[in-house]
């Protein structure tokens with residue numbers, strides 16, 4: 001028994017961190033957000049690195065690695081708040097891999113893995129139905145916890161653009177999926193559980209970054225003749241951020257490991273990870289804002305990107321309340 | 334990352350499970366603290382005879398040289414079997430590990446075996462009336478005398494001092510040195526007229542802890558752990574072991590209590606109450622985070638030997654979760670949750686100490702802020 005990334009997994013994470021540190025600074029995030037578009041150059045490089053297909057089976061044109069590896073990438077993309085259509089393509093890949101027919105797999109998975117086509121995903125458990133990563137998407141999945149999901153061409157579905165606070169990815173609203181695309185049998189839902197883990201890993205990265213920003217600021221900023229981090233009202237806030245981030249880290253990587261090694265535990269593990277990551281990432285980003293004072297509230301400050309993405313992620317693929325209800329069911333309350 | 338057990342780990346777990354099934358001592362007698370303590374002492378003796386006490390200690394000192402993972406598996410089986418805690422908790426969790434880490438060969442030879450067999454109970458004489466969280470301000474004074482030191486002062490909240498043979502005692506040997514440098518770590522023999530122990534009654538009605546009055550109590554030179562004046566770092570090691578050890582045992586205890594709470598909810602038919610469901614889900618998430626966090630700490634400690642400051646998180650989580658769990662249980666129980674002889678009521682009251690003992694939650698937050706996050710020290 002060993003709860004630590006393997007050397008290979010750590011290497012993947014470190015390489016991702018280094019790459020994104022040079023290629024996706026918060027200034028770049030701002031440029032993309034201001035332009036209301038993705039960072040297409042960055043996305044191209046990410047596809048060349050093979051990240052979209054990291055957890056797609058080799059037979060389907062991916063790298064055939066596991067959810068733990070995918071989680072490390074998602075965490076780093078969250079840490080960078082990268083404005084790329086990664087999550088939609090990953091959700092599509094996971095859902096089609098879990099429930100798609102041979103023909104559907106052959107049609108979509110290799111192209112999603114290389115980034116040749118982009119995927120959007122519609123969350124039919126939310127109200128209204130929100131689609132993510134709609135911009136430039138060719139394929140859409142509409143997973144559904146109540147049974148049958150759907151997959152089809154984006155051009156066949158009416159998606160109305162949705163202006164959400166998070167400007168680092170594109171969103172849309174879908175009123176109906178009647179008659180859309182082809183059916184996916186209930187097994188596709190395993191892919192949704194995995195997607196919850198991926199999204200939770202992204203929130204972990206967002207929270208980690210917001211915490212580091214708060215800690216750095218608390219060390220530098222002086223008031224009343226000393227760094228504000230010397231005041232317990234501030235330092236205890238930061239300690240509470242670490243508590244939240246580390247609990248999230250444990251639950252996210254556990255869920256990722258369950259997806260690979262113990263799928264029967266995944267429903268509970270994914271619900272716990274999603275509830276925790278949604279709640280914790282919001283509490284950390286909002287607490288980080290408080291540590292920053294007035295500057296943290298400005299449009300000029302980069303914290304806004306983390307805060308808005310965390311708030312949005314927390315409401316996609318299951319709210320904390322919905323996921324906790326699931327946990328209560330699964331433990332038998 | 335691999336959370337499955339290796340073949341040898343699984344075999345070890347089965348062996349432990351088997352052993353508990355055959356050797357469980359039965360229900361712990363309640364009501365008389367002395368009787369209960371002796372019951373747990375004899376249970377520890379059974380554990381020791383079976384080779385299960387101090388599992389992760391080196392074999393030459395009566396342990397098994399087991400890995401920390403095996404120790405954890407053993408704790409889990411102990412929990413699953415609903416077996417009582419051994420009597421010499423402070424010796425097992427802190428005293429022994431500290432002697433192994435900082436003691437000399439003669440001390441290892443002398444102290445370790447009787448800790449395991451529970452022949453000699455240990456206590457921890459750190460806190461004083463004026464020095465709680467600010468432990469380094471302690472005033473108990475040690476004066477050099479022939480072949481040793483004479484110690485005068487007062488200790489407080491000393492758990493099991495009334496049962497103990499040995500006390501891990503911090504005293505000031507240099508009045509002029511800066512406060513962290515003049516402290517020495519002694520092993521005090523409690524069997525002497527110069528040591529007076531007075532019981533302190535707790536909010537639960539029991540008297541687990543005590544005051545100790547020292548009037549020129551004698552400690553020979555060979556009973557110093559580490560160097561004279563270098564006791565602070567030994568004290569820190571002790572606290573690290575305490576927090577990690579409490580955290581590890583707590584994971585098992587909390588998991589079991591959660592199962593009982595599920596039963597209570599079914600009995601009282603409150604499982605459809607949305608607030609109960611919400612709180613139970615939050616508790617489950619917290620418990621899992623704590624269990625997994627303990628595994629991560631374990632993996633890290635296997636590499637470094639001594640638990641790091643992140644073990645403070647586990648101790649902090651324990652206090653939060655145990656207080657919330659017993660709060661929920663007693664709320665569900667209604668008036669029954671106020672009755673003196675209800676087990677949950679006892680746990681509810683006892684859990685109020687969890688955020689104080691072994692370092693208050695505020696102090697743990699200071700440690701996390703300063704030592705893990707590198708924020709400026711509070712002056």
Ligand SMILES: Cc1cc2nc3c(=O)[nH]c(=O)nc-3n(C[C@H](O)[C@H](O)[C@H](O)COP(=O)(O)OP(=O)(O)OC[C@H]3O[C@@H](n4cnc5c(N)ncnc54)[C@H](O)[C@@H]3O)c2cc1C
Pocket residue numbers: 232456457458459460462464465466467489490491492493542686689690691692693694695696699
């Ligand atoms: C059940 C139980 C068993 C115990 N067993 C032992 C034992 O065996 N051996 C032993 O040596 N001790 C033992 N203790 C003592 C325990 O370690 C102390 O109670 C603890 O360290 C706090 O010290 P204090 O009680 O003097 O409180 P104080 O230090 O006076 O604290 C009072 C309050 O002030 C807060 N506070 C203090 N300093 C700070 C700060 N710097 N920043 C923010 N807040 C602060 C505290 O968090 C607390 O809320 C035990 C305590 C209990 C409750």
